Amino acid sequence: MSAPAPQAGFKARAAAAIADPTLKIAIDRTTGTAERKRAAAVAAFSEFEAARARGKAIKDHVIAHLDHYLETFERNATAAGAKVHWAASDAEACAIVVRICREADAKLVTRSKSMLGEEIGLPHALADAGIERAETDLAEHIIQLAGERPSHIVWPAMHRTREQVAELFAEGHHPPPTAFDPATMVQSARHELRTKFLSADVGISGANFLVADTGATCTVTNEGNAELTTTPPRVHIVTAGIEKLVPSTAHAFALLRLLVRSATGGELTQYTTFHCGPKRPGDADGPEEMHIVLVDNGRSRMLKDEFREMLRCIRCGACMNHCVVYRQIGGHAYGGVYPGPMGAVLTPVLAGLERSRDLPSACTMNGRCAEVCPVQIPLPTLLRAWRGRSWRERLEPSGLRYGIGLWAAVARRPRLYRFASGAGVRLLRRLGKGGWISRLPLAGGWTGSRDFPKPAGRTFMELYRAEQSGKGGPS
Amino acid sequence: MSARDRILGAIRESLGSTPRDTAAIAAEAAALLADPDAIRPELAGPSLTESFAAKAWGLGTTLDTVADMAEVPAAVSRYLAQYGLGPGLAMQQAPELTGLDWSALAPHDTVAPDEPVALGLARHGIAESGSLVIHSAPDNPILLGFLPLHHILVLERRRMLPHLEDYAALLGREDGIPRNAILITGPSGTTDIEGSYVRGAHGPGFLHVILVGDEE
Structure with missing residues (x-):
């Protein structure tokens, strides 16, 4: 209450x-x-x-x-x-x-x-x-x-x-x-x-x-x-x-x-x-x-940089009505005065990025907000700009920075990445019952409120190779 | 330094100090209003009145038509009878209204907090949106349009305008910019409880228009 x-x-x-x-x-x-x-x-x-x-x-x-x-x-x-x-x-x-x-x-x-x-x-x-x-x-x-x-x-x-x-x-x-x-x-x-x-x-x-x-x-x-x-x-x-x-x-x-x-x-x-x-x-x-x-x-201050575009906002609320995140968590969870996508862009301006860096991350980048914005504010682009700024200012917790650093190191090595993703997919399949996975180590944030889809048996690259070799390669 | 100077200074610093050319700014602003038909809806009917009526009905505004001003009191009586209301009503003290024969009704010149009915003159109708325009004036208290449960507005057909821009162009031409200019587009309503629409939130729950004059 x-x-x-x-x-x-x-x-x-x-x-x-x-x-x-x-x-x-x-x-x-x-x-x-x-x-x-x-x-x-x-x-x-x-x-x-x-x-x-x-x-x-x-x-x-x-x-x-x-x-x-x-x-x-x-x-x-x-x-x-x-x-x-x-x-x-x-x-x-x-x-x-x-x-x-x-x-x-x-x-x-x-x-x-x-x-x-x-x-x-x-x-x-x-x-x-x-x-x-x-x-x-x-x-x-x-x-x-x-x-x-x-x-x-x-x-x-x-x-x-x-x-x-x-x-x-x-x-x-x-x-x-x-x-x-x-x-x-x-x-x-x-x-x-x-x-x-x-x-x-x-x-x-x-x-x-x-x-x-x-x-x-x-x-x-x-x-x-x-x-x-x-x-x-x-x-x-x-x-x-x-x-x-x-x-x-x-x-x-x-x-x-x-x-x-x-x-x-x-x-x-x-x-x-x-x-x-x-x-x-x-x-x-x-x-x-x-x-x-x-x-x-x-x-x-917003006039100076890319957030100038946010000054076009006429406060219609369409971005939040169409936001998959807002529709799951409502406005109060955002913690600021302005919720939803426009709020996730504005709150870091008003309250400081350090206190609100989670908001720009609470976005699936599906782009619905920008599609319905009556003054064409590129909300996902602005949210991404905050994410970039947060990274440059080293505001993420060290665990997250370390994890992303590790992922980036693997992702830059294609053979290692393919091996790791192939192994990961096979491991995930073992955890699933039916088409879904209900408990996932290190991903309780996801499985706590919804099931994770069980992946296909092989990675995209494996399937693509099989397809190409069957056809004899691209003409 | 005053807050004003700090704010304007910060804006100029952010924008970069380009010399200000007010004529060029005005020309750019005017260009943003060019070709208005490209950015506004077409009228909903073949004539201004039909378009206005279609929009007004859609909003829950009711409409009656009379040939001239002398028939307005009878139209008001018809409306009051329809809702089982007594003969008392708060009336705008405009000569166009006070000069009519009100012997069958009991108009008064004040508006009570729980006034059942008020009658006033609309300055314009807007065909695009079914809106009615009122301006504050010595003979037109704003509360007349907001305290009563039923708001009746008399609109002369010659005062009907096609689009919002046509009203903007007239604003200030006739007798200066009014303190309050209000576009009334349907009876007061709210969707604040679970999005379900309820009429008569704070303002009038009923909006009735008496349209005066023959179609041109």
């Missing part, structure tokens, strides 16, 4: 996740639906490939001129009456948000889902400052009740079955839901959160896009919680990564077509909202103050 212990390593968390049958059911239900709906949305959009190439080009253009667009955005947002703040690190960003909340004498803060907020540790920072925080996205509300972190960037509570949500709402809602089907539980959350929306002092949102030529921030939601978060409180704070810029509203629309189809299989989310400055004179409602915190937190 509680979040995985952060001090436990990736392997321990992954093993625990694989051993949890309820988790597997929960992951399959959501990722399976997401995969089917995305496929249908892409099939119905015959211009998808062209749109994807354009989306990539738009993001690359912005990244190549990031300083220009940041300054343009700052100028236009300021002209619209917003106050723009800059934060080089997560700690700086949290300090700015907490200071604005204190200046507003905030007792209660509502927040609409923002992965950047999670990245900078904003929930903790608000708790430390003694400010009550109400998460308003339904999934974030669920994990707030559970005291957990998000396990997916689009469906943060996807690791929980409806039965588990029912338990949380029965305890956490006043009054508890009258029934425990999803519709009744959603209604219960609607009632529970409505008073929070209307009594909050500060509303905090993220941004899917920062529009340079208008100075507006853009949020997309299906529930309507972002607008209820940003409208009634006296102060609206936006926290956004500096890579969220687009030149204009039209560029944002070109990316929105890709984002929503890739994330949920819809064409647009129910609410696409542009927030441009605070309440205007005479406006019927809206916040008196709007603050925008532009957060770097490692992004300017």
